[in-house]
Amino acid sequence: MDGRTGWNGSEDGQMTTSVAGAIERIPRVPLATLPTPLHEARRLRDALGGPDRCPRILLKRDDLTGLALGGNKARKLEFLVADALRGGATILVTTGGAQSNHARMTAAAGRMVGLPTSLVLSAAAGERDVQGNLLLDRLLGAEVTFVEPASDPMKLTGPDEAAALAELEAALRARGERPYLVPLGGSTPLGVLGYVAGALELEGQLEAAGERPGRLYVACGSRGTAAGLVLGARLAGASYVVHGVAVSGGDPASTGFAVEIANGAAELLGSDVRLTTGDFATDQSQIGPGYGRSTRGSVEAIELLARSEGILLDPVYTAKAMAGLVADVRDGAVDPAATVVFLHTGGQPALFAHAAELAASTAQDTGEDRARR
Ligand SMILES: Cc1ncc(COP(=O)(O)O)c(C=O)c1O
Numbered sequence: 001m002d003g004r005t006g007w008n009g010s011e012d013g014q015m016t017t018s019v020a021g022a023i024e025r026i027p028r029v030p031l032a033t034l035p036t037p038l039h040e041a042r043r044l045r046d047a048l049g050g051p052d053r054c055p056r057i058l059l060k061r062d063d064l065t066g067l068a069l070g071g072n073k074a075r076k077l078e079f080l081v082a083d084a085l086r087g088g089a090t091i092l093v094t095t096g097g098a099q100s101n102h103a104r105m106t107a108a109a110g111r112m113v114g115l116p117t118s119l120v121l122s123a124a125a126g127e128r129d130v131q132g133n134l135l136l137d138r139l140l141g142a143e144v145t146f147v148e149p150a151s152d153p154m155k156l157t158g159p160d161e162a163a164a165l166a167e168l169e170a171a172l173r174a175r176g177e178r179p180y181l182v183p184l185g186g187s188t189p190l191g192v193l194g195y196v197a198g199a200l201e202l203e204g205q206l207e208a209a210g211e212r213p214g215r216l217y218v219a220c221g222s223r224g225t226a227a228g229l230v231l232g233a234r235l236a237g238a239s240y241v242v243h244g245v246a247v248s249g250g251d252p253a254s255t256g257f258a259v260e261i262a263n264g265a266a267e268l269l270g271s272d273v274r275l276t277t278g279d280f281a282t283d284q285s286q287i288g289p290g291y292g293r294s295t296r297g298s299v300e301a302i303e304l305l306a307r308s309e310g311i312l313l314d315p316v317y318t319a320k321a322m323a324g325l326v327a328d329v330r331d332g333a334v335d336p337a338a339t340v341v342f343l344h345t346g347g348q349p350a351l352f353a354h355a356a357e358l359a360a361s362t363a364q365d366t367g368e369d370r371a372r373r
Contacts, residue, residue: 061344069104090178097122120145187261214340218343235271
């Protein structure tokens with residue numbers, strides 16, 4: 001098919017319909033409450049200097065997908081869980097860090113379709129308190145196996161994870177189970193389809209509102225979300241460039257992986273669009289001391305959105321993505337006359353696992369700041 005005249009790279013509205021049709025032919029179980037809201041954050045813009053300094057900011061609220069407290073993984077899991085059911089799985093298995101939102105949402109998705117979940121979580125001894133996402137894993141009845149985390153704080157998971165996973169799978173099979181492995185972050189070509197669909201949903205909302213944003217900010221971990229957004233934006237002829245903000249190390253390999261799974265998703269859709277590393281811009285400036293470790297910018301971002309809009313970010317992903325947006329506004333790297341989208345990918349349960357640190361570094365509002373203004 002010609003990449004310009006078919007649905008594989010042109011700019012007309014028909015293409016969006018064709019992509020939507022291709023997605024509809026792939027099995028999917030409804031897990032998320034969709035569409036998620038899109039709304040303007042006017043007070044945040046004011047807090048960042050107003051129209052002279054800050055672009056209009058539209059918040060896409062994927063923290064409100066509703067699967068056991070919401071978040072981005074619900075969109076990916078709709079396709080992955082359908083695949084598990086099709087293959088006759090009796091149990092879901094996945095991995096992540098101690099406070100993995102993906103693990104919590106996989107456990108909830110399993111329950112929604114009648115499957116238990118077994119989790120392998122990379123967690124240091126001090127991170128194993130039953131709090132935040134780990135508490136929710138417990139309430140959802142997920143089986144948890146802990147492994148030591150990576151000694152390199154830039155990495156998402158520990159060195160023993162693969163071995164523990166293989167051992168767990170063998171033990172489950174010996175018990176007569178048929179385990180379905182959901183890879184880290186649900187970031188496979190099938191999982192990526194969740195955010196191709198998400199990009200189409202967003203495009204419909206932007207078109208209906210007459211908006212043509214120039215950039216979309218999103219937190220990047222295992223990269224499946226960004227992969228789906230970049231592919232979806234290309235297929236839908238979106239006006240914006242996806243601007244990823246990394247929360248862990250791993251580049252350039254992570255970008256290579258994003259390209260691979262995005263192109264795998266394009267293949268599943270029967271599209272001949274192929275992305276390259278140049279399609280993925282990922283800001284590396286907000287990682288700080290490592291994955292899950294706060295920075296001044298991330299704590300400030302949490303406070304800023306909470307106190308300007310009454311909206312909570314999470315400490316691991318969205319706080320760093322918002323810190324990236326704030327830094328760009330302050331550096332004049334985004335045109336104040338433009339509009340940007342910030343994708344809120346959820347993750348708030350982890351706030352409670354960071355309570356002591358956040359309480360210590362967040363100033364109480366004494367009214368003095370307001371009096372000064
Ligand atoms: C709240 C939140 N935001 C963003 C991400 C990043 O998504 P991805 O792993 O697809 O890059 C995650 C991944 O776990 C997440 O939990």
